[in-house]
Every structure is written in structure tokens, then in C-alpha cells.
Amino acid sequence: MKAKVLIANRGEIAIRIATACEDLGHDFIMIYTDADKDSEHVRRYADGSGKEQKVWRISSYTDPNEILSIADHTSCTAIHPGYGFFSEDYRFARRVTIRDRPLIFIGPKWEVIRDLGDKINTKKVANELGIPTIPGTSAPIYNEMEAESVAAKLLNEQLEQGITEPSILVKAAAGGGGMGIEEVRRIEQFRRTYREVKNYAKRQFGDGGVLIETCLRDYNHLEVQLLCSQHGEQLHFGTRNCTIQSTGRQKRLEAAPGFDDSCFDYAFDSKEVLAQVIDYSLKLAAHVHYDNVGTWEWIVARNGQPYLLEVNTRIQVENDVSARISFYKNKQPNLLREQIRVALGEKIGYSQRKVVFKGACIEFRIVAEDTSRDFAPWIGKITRFEFPKHDWSAVYTQVPSDRTYDIPSDFDPNLALALVWGDSIAQAKERGRAFLKEVSIQGETSSGEPMMTNLQYLNDNIERLLTF
Amino acid sequence: MSQHDTVNYEAVLSKFREDPFTYVDIHAMHTGQIRFHVHEGDQVEGLTGDFRHIKGTLLCELTRERNQKPIHCTTKGEVSFVNKDLDGKFVQAGEKIMTIRHPLKKREIIEQILRKVLVPFAAPEKAKYYFAMDIQSRIEKFGQRSVSVKAGDELFTMSLMKRDTPVFYAGESGLIHSVYFKQGQSMEQGEPLVGICPPEKIAVVEKVITRVKAEWE
Numbered sequence: 001m002k003a004k005v006l007i008a009n010r011g012e013i014a015i016r017i018a019t020a021c022e023d024l025g026h027d028f029i030m031i032y033t034d035a036d037k038d039s040e041h042v043r044r045y046a047d048g049s050g051k052e053q054k055v056w057r058i059s060s061y062t063d064p065n066e067i068l069s070i071a072d073h074t075s076c077t078a079i080h081p082g083y084g085f086f087s088e089d090y091r092f093a094r095r096v097t098i099r100d101r102p103l104i105f106i107g108p109k110w111e112v113i114r115d116l117g118d119k120i121n122t123k124k125v126a127n128e129l130g131i132p133t134i135p136g137t138s139a140p141i142y143n144e145m146e147a148e149s150v151a152a153k154l155l156n157e158q159l160e161q162g163i164t165e166p167s168i169l170v171k172a173a174a175g176g177g178g179m180g181i182e183e184v185r186r187i188e189q190f191r192r193t194y195r196e197v198k199n200y201a202k203r204q205f206g207d208g209g210v211l212i213e214t215c216l217r218d219y220n221h222l223e224v225q226l227l228c229s230q231h232g233e234q235l236h237f238g239t240r241n242c243t244i245q246s247t248g249r250q251k252r253l254e255a256a257p258g259f260d261d262s263c264f265d266y267a268f269d270s271k272e273v274l275a276q277v278i279d280y281s282l283k284l285a286a287h288v289h290y291d292n293v294g295t296w297e298w299i300v301a302r303n304g305q306p307y308l309l310e311v312n313t314r315i316q317v318e319n320d321v322s323a324r325i326s327f328y329k330n331k332q333p334n335l336l337r338e339q340i341r342v343a344l345g346e347k348i349g350y351s352q353r354k355v356v357f358k359g360a361c362i363e364f365r366i367v368a369e370d371t372s373r374d375f376a377p378w379i380g381k382i383t384r385f386e387f388p389k390h391d392w393s394a395v396y397t398q399v400p401s402d403r404t405y406d407i408p409s410d411f412d413p414n415l416a417l418a419l420v421w422g423d424s425i426a427q428a429k430e431r432g433r434a435f436l437k438e439v440s441i442q443g444e445t446s447s448g449e450p451m452m453t454n455l456q457y458l459n460d461n462i463e464r465l466l467t468f
Numbered sequence: 469m470s471q472h473d474t475v476n477y478e479a480v481l482s483k484f485r486e487d488p489f490t491y492v493d494i495h496a497m498h499t500g501q502i503r504f505h506v507h508e509g510d511q512v513e514g515l516t517g518d519f520r521h522i523k524g525t526l527l528c529e530l531t532r533e534r535n536q537k538p539i540h541c542t543t544k545g546e547v548s549f550v551n552k553d554l555d556g557k558f559v560q561a562g563e564k565i566m567t568i569r570h571p572l573k574k575r576e577i578i579e580q581i582l583r584k585v586l587v588p589f590a591a592p593e594k595a596k597y598y599f600a601m602d603i604q605s606r607i608e609k610f611g612q613r614s615v616s617v618k619a620g621d622e623l624f625t626m627s628l629m630k631r632d633t634p635v636f637y638a639g640e641s642g643l644i645h646s647v648y649f650k651q652g653q654s655m656e657q658g659e660p661l662v663g664i665c666p667p668e669k670i671a672v673v674e675k676v677i678t679r680v681k682a683e684w685e
Contacts (some may be wrong), residue, residue: 034562035654058499059561065532066499066561072533073558377629379593409594410654413629446657 002026003344005106006071009082010061011398012417013317014041017080020336029074030055031067035408039398051266061085064092077448078104078343087314106343108292108313115288115423116311120173120211126308130282130286134216134299134307140173140209144194150212151190159284160216167217170194170200173209180204183215216301217241220468222258223275224281224296224461225322229342234285235352237335238323244468252454253465254363256321260425263468268304275308284311293319293339315339317365317417320394324361324421328354345422360428361421362466364436364458366397368413368443371457378452381406382443387418393435394419404443415441415453429462477679484577484684490541492568496559500532504555504566508548512541512568528565545570578680579646585672586663587640591655595628597635598651603644612644617664624661627652642666645673 004027014030018041021028032042032055045054056074059067062085071079078334079096079240081087093110096103107113116122120140123133141147158166165185170193172180180200182193194210202208225237238376239258242251258277259270281296295312319335326333328350342348368378382405387395397416400404407413420435422428436459443451457464496502505526506512512525524541531537549567559565572580591597599607600622606615617623618641626633646663650656665673 009473056499057560059497063498063532065535065537069500069532069558376633377631379595380627409628411629 001344003078003104003340004028004074004076004328005078005340006067006074006076006103007031007080007081007082008061008086010027010036010411011039011041011414012396013082015044015398016336016396017082017340018045019308020334020340023334023337024088025338026340028054029070029076031058031061032056033058033060033410038400038403038405039408040400043224043400055143064095068096068103070202072101076103078106078340080106080340081314083314083317088113088117088312090117104343106292106340107315108290108294112290113313114290114304116290116294116313119310122308122311122394123322125287126280126284129283131284132305132307134169134213134309136213138209140207140211142209144191147194147210147212148187148190151184151194152187154214155187165217167215169213169215170197171211171213172197172205172207173211174205174207176199187429216299216307218302220259220300222277222298222300222306223316223318224278224298224317225319225335226260226281226285226290226294226296227338227342227348228285228290228292228294229348230345232286232289233281233348233351234290235348235350235355236282237275237326237333238357239277239319240321241468243320243463252365252367253462254305254318254321254427255428255466255468256325256361257357259468260360263466264426266304267302267449273300273304273306280308282307284308292343293335295319299354302332318363320396320417320419321361321363324394324419325357325359359421359423360425361419362425362428362432362462364418364420364432365414365454366416366418366439366441366458367454368407368415368452369454370452371454375454378445379407379409379413380443380445380449380451382415382441382451384440384442385415386406386440387416388435388438390420390431392421392431392434425466429466432462433459477676477683480581481568481577481680481683484572484580489545489569490576491548492545492570493564494527494539494566494568496530496561496563497539498530498532498537499559499561500530500537502528502530502551502554502557502559502565504528506547506550506566508550508673512545512546512547514541514543514545515575522547530559541568543568556584556665564653574680574684577684578677581659581676581680582646582663584632585669585676586645586665587642587669588660589623589625589637589662589664590658590660592635592657593626593628594654594657595626596652596654597649597661598625598627599623600625600634607644612647615644616642617644626644631668639664642669 005021006029007014018028030045048054056070086092090110090113091102093105096105122344123138126133154168155166167185184190198208221243223240228234240256241258242254277298293315295316297309299309300308323333323335370376385399395418399415420431514524516522527539529536530539546569548569551565617637621637622634623637624635626635642664644662645665649661
């Protein structure tokens with residue numbers, strides 16, 4: 001079945017989806033806002049007009065009325081949300097699929113997005129299946145006395161485990177993205193913090209519910225990449241490590257596999273723990289009848305105890321990191337192609353034992369930012385952007401290489417994703433350093449000040465950042 | 469004496485007398501199918517009512533996925549141009565659809581002249597701007613022209629690439645006389661956000677206002 005896919009996203013992911021559509025023989029439509037008019041995702045496909053017009057301007061990437069009206073006007077049969085924007089919005093997925101002219105939503109069923117998008121519900125379902133989650137409340141608390149009692153219990157449990165500086169996190173239940181989270185180390189501090197978070201939650205989210213969890217200090221943040229189909233097939237493409245994101249810095253670097261014994265002297269059997277988080281992830285996926293790509297996020301304490309954090313019911317920025325260490329018939333799979341195939345109703349068509357894992361991969365996010373000034377975003381015009389091409393690297397970017405490009409101020413200052421892979425993490429690191437040295441980015445602000453990126457920072461800190 | 473005291477009122481006013489209009493282009497704010505409700509030459513109204521609560525003339529409607537988005541006129545005037553070819557067609561956001569010729573009022577002429585007199589504070593980056601919380605609450609309580617700022621005051625929150633950064637005022641102390649931006653709207657680098665009136669320029673501002681009120685019909 002030939003599909004026509006409306007790509008409801010921007011930048012590098014829009015280009016990757018378009019390429020995947022072309023590879024599979026499907027047609028596609030791009031959208032863009034005025035801020036993105038110079039982006040490669042627009043310029044590359046902007047030639048057509050009339051019925052051949054592939055690129056449509058909209059007022060916002062988050063206006064469902066416009067997106068659906070373009071889908072209808074251009075006779076699209078499916079919508080790919082990419083990541084961010086509508087990718088985990090079950091209402092949008094439901095609206096796409098339940099209407100007079102139903103479209104295929106390239107993602108999981110809307111019911112699955114709804115159920116797993118709710119962290120509290122995910123925790124409840126996981127606990128029912130015996131999957132460990134971070135100790136704490138499994139439902140929002142609205143009562144101060146009850147909250148204090150839970151807090152005291154969690155702090156005492158940590159003391160009993162020999163943790164000398166126990167702490168808990170008080171979170172706005174309706175929050176997200178790190179907003180409305182405070183740490184408490186002593187029970188005497190609790191009431192004041194509880195009231196602050198509750199008031200903040202009421203103001204910001206309209207719901208004063210609060211969650212309380214044990215605060216883990218030293219841990220690894222892992223991701224398990226799954227691919228499931230509507231025919232009950234479930235496959236994994238290994239694990240990734242994104243600990244840097246979880247310890248205060250923006251996500252700039254990610255690696256696969258999730259643990260590598262050459263990076264750290266683990267106090268546990270790392271292979272066993274990786275196998276355990278994969279098994280748990282597949283168990284939950286099977287239970288909810290998951291039917292597309294998804295990422296299961298885990299926290300692994302220094303003693304090797306894993307805790308399920310959340311499920312991302314979408315394709316992730318870093319999906320290719322997993323794909324580059326996975327081989328089917330000696331080829332690295334393309335997870336965007338696989339995602340489109342299964343969303344259109346195809347079977348995956350191969351089993352887990354056909355997927356062979358080999359080597360290691362690192363993804364660098366090349367960002368316009370001032371690393372010496374708290375990673376403040378840099379804005380200006382890029383006049384030159386060149387990167388090396390190797391058979392062990394890939395670059396995904398919306399920055400054109402044949403003309404100047406004004407970085408839009410409406411979005412993240414991400415310029416490119418660069419992936420390097422090798423037979424081992426040591427080789428991947430070495431290639432990463434060589435690759436970063438060969439990248440050339442030049443530009444300036446309107447007042448003539450030179451461009452700033454995190455290239456040097458990444459190069460200087462590979463070893464430290466990859467000590468996980 | 470300030471250089472602004474030497475404003476050539478006669479020249480400025482005669483320029484406005486020659487063409488006492490401003491031309492407001494209307495663009496499609498969304499992508500969708502458009503239906504016009506006005507023709508060239510029609511007189512249109514902007515927001516009216518004691519609380520500016522009555523919508524202006526319905527200019528056109530955009531239909532997006534069976535949801536109709538009426539576009540009302542926000543300024544009084546005459547329709548001087550309609551892109552009739554687009555009627556009934558599917559238009560893209562940002563496409564120019566019509567032009568309104570708006571007769572300038574005294575207040576607007578005063579505002580335009582004052583742009584040359586007041587001390588502008590320009591957008592440091594292309595970004596979205598909001599008044600700082602303290603300034604905003606003072607504006608709400610006392611009105612903008614009662615709010616004074618001095619160098620070092622946190623004047624704006626700049627929202628750039630999903631990060632909020634405080635912007636501190638640097639310039640002559642004075643009252644916030646004019647506001648040239650809408651909160652949350654993307655502003656180009658260098659565009660003035662506010663016009664500040666230092667104490668020594670109050671007399672010039674009053675002179676401009678008196679002169680325009682007296683001489684403009």
C-alpha cells in the first residue's frame with residue numbers, strides 16, 4: 001500500500017522521515033513555519049507547485065486544525081509526528097484516527113499513548129507486573145499529614161540501607177520537564193517544601209497533587225529501544241546510556257550499549273542488569289499490547305538495582321544510536337523505516353534472534369551555545385558548515401551546507417546530530433575525537449562576534465562524559 | 469538644550485498632511501480555505517465599545533478542518549486592496565490577503581513623532597519579550613506611564629530558544645512612556661521595545677502633544 005505521509009515536524013527529523021518515506025516508496029508532505037523558511041527541510045523539497053507542492057507553510061507546528069486541513073487538502077493518508085510537538089499527545093493521535101476521513105497515526109495506538117503517557121499510571125501497571133519503580137508514592141497526595149508520613153518512611157528506609165545522607169524528591173504530580181521538583185534531606189524541612197511545591201503545582205498546573213520519591217544520587221540512566229507491531233511481535237534494539245542528561249546537563253552525548261565494562265568498574269554484573277531491564281521492558285510492552293517504536297527509560301542504582309522511570313511512546317532523537325549497534329542480515333536497521341512499516345500494518349518480519357549486536361556507538365549533539373556561560377544558546381548566522389563523511393559516521397542536520405543559515409530563535413539551538421560507531425567503545429571514542437576535529441562551523445552574530453558551539457567542549461570531555 | 473527640542477514640527481506635520489494614512493497589510497494567520505466578506509472600497513471598523521469589547525468588521529473566514537476562524541478588522545479604515553484571486557482557495561499562513569487604509573488619529577501621529585524624541589530600548593536579540601514580573605505588576609497597578617526605570621533594573625524577560633533570560637535596563641532613567649511590542653511576540657534584534665521619557669524630556673513630549681492637538685484637524 002502506497003501511503004502519503006504528512007510530516008508534522010521540523011528540522012533534521014523531518015528530513016530523516018522524508019528519506020525513510022522515499023526509501024519505502026511512499027509520498028510525503030512537509031510543513032514549516034516562517035521561522036524555519038531557511039531550514040534544509042524546507043529548501044530541499046520546495047520546488048514543486050500546484051499538485052506537486054510538497055512544502056506548506058503553517059502558523060504553528062502545534063495547530064492541529066492546520067495540520068489536519070493540509071493533510072486533507074493534499075490527500076495524505078498518514079501523519080508522522082516525529083518527536084516533540086504532537087508525538088506523545090494521545091488527543092491528537094485520537095483525532096487523527098477517529099474522524100470522517102481517518103488517517104494513520106505513525107506511532108502507537110492512542111490508548112497506549114494515553115496509558116503510558118501518564119507516569120503515575122505507568123508506575124501502577126509496572127508495579128502490578130512486578131517491575132521495580134523508584135520507591136515512593138504511586139498516586140498524588142493532597143494531604144500534608146499523609147505526605148509527611150510517606151516522607152519520613154522513605155528517609156528512614158534509606159538510613160536503614162546505610163545511606164548516610166538520605167534525601168527525597170517532592171514533585172508536582174502534574175508537572176514535567178523538571179519543573180516543580182524540590183529535594184528534602186531532613187524531615188524537619190519537609191512541611192515547608194511540601195507547601196511550596198503544592199502551591200507551585202496549583203498555580204502552574206491547576207492541580208496541587210504532589211508525588212514523593214526516593215532521590216537517587218549516583219546512578220545510570222538507561223534507555224531500552226523497542227519495536228513492536230500490530231501483530232504481537234516485540235523486538236528490542238539494545239540499550240543506550242544517557243546519564244549525562246540526568247545529572248544536570250542538557251543531553252549532549254549518548255552511547256550504546258547501556259553499560260560497557262571498559263568505561264567503569266561496576267559493582268554488579270552489567271550484562272545481567274542490561275538483560276534484566278530489557279526483559280522488564282518487553283514484559284510491559286506485551287502487557288499493554290504496544291504496537292510501534294518506543295523507549296523504556298530506566299534508572300540503575302550503583303548497586304545494580306534497576307527502576308523503571310517512564311516510557312516514551314514515540315521515536316526518540318537518539319533512535320539511531322541503537323540502530324548502529326544492531327545488525328539484521330549484516331545491515332544496520334533504520335528504525336524510522338521500521339516505524340512507518342509497522343504503523344502501516346506490516347509485520348516486523350524477523351525475530352529477535354536474527355538481530356545481532358556488535359560494537360558501540362556515540363551520538364554527539366552539536367549545539368550553538370556558549371559552554372563557558374552555563375551553555376547559554378548562541379544566536380546568529382552560520383556561514384559555513386562542513387563535516388567529514390566516513391563509513392563509520394552519520395550526520396543529521398537541518399543546516400544547509402551550500403548557503404548561509406540564520407538560526408531560528410523559536411526552537412532549541414541544536415545544529416546537528418553526529419553519530420560515530422566502532423568495534424568497541426574505545427574505537428568509537430577515538431573516531432569521535434577525530435570526527436569532531438574535522439567538523440567546521442563558522443558564523444557570526446549581527447554585531448560581528450564569532451560563532452560559538454560545543455564542539456571543543458565535547459572533544460575535551462569525551463572521556464569524562466563517557467565514564468558511566 | 470536637547471537635540472530633540474529642535475524637531476521641525478512644520479515639516480513633520482506637513483508630511484502627515486500630505487498622506488494622513490497608514491496602510492495595514494492583513495496576512496492569513498492560519499493555513500486553510502479563505503472566504504472574503506468585504507470588497508475594495510468598503511469602510512471597516514476596528515475594535516469599538518467602552519472596553520474595546522465589540523469586534524471589528526468581519527473581513528474573511530478561514531476554514532481549517534471544519535473549524536472556522538473569523539478574521540475581524542482591528543483598525544478603522546477603508547479596504548484598499550483585496551487579493552480576490554484567493555477567494556475560496558486554500559491559502560498558506562502568512563500570505564497577504566488584503567490592505568486597509570487607516571486614517572491617522574492625533575494620538576497615532578503623536579506616537580510616531582515621539583518615537584524620535586523618546587529614548588528607545590532595543591531588543592538585544594531576536595526573541596520573544598515579556599515585562600519582568602515586578603514591572604508588569606507595577607504597570608497593572610499604576611499604568612505604564614507611572615512606572616519609572618533606571619539602569620540596572622530588570623525590565624524584561626527574554627524568551628529565546630526555550631530559555632528565559634532577564635534583560636536589565638541600560639540607559640537614561642525615566643518613565644516608560646510608550647510600549648512598542650506585544651508580550652510574547654517575536655521581535656527582531658534592534659527593534660525598539662519601549663520608549664523611555666527622561667525627566668528633562670517631559671517638556672518636549674508635552675510640547676509635541678500640545679502642538680499636534682492644536683494643529684491637527
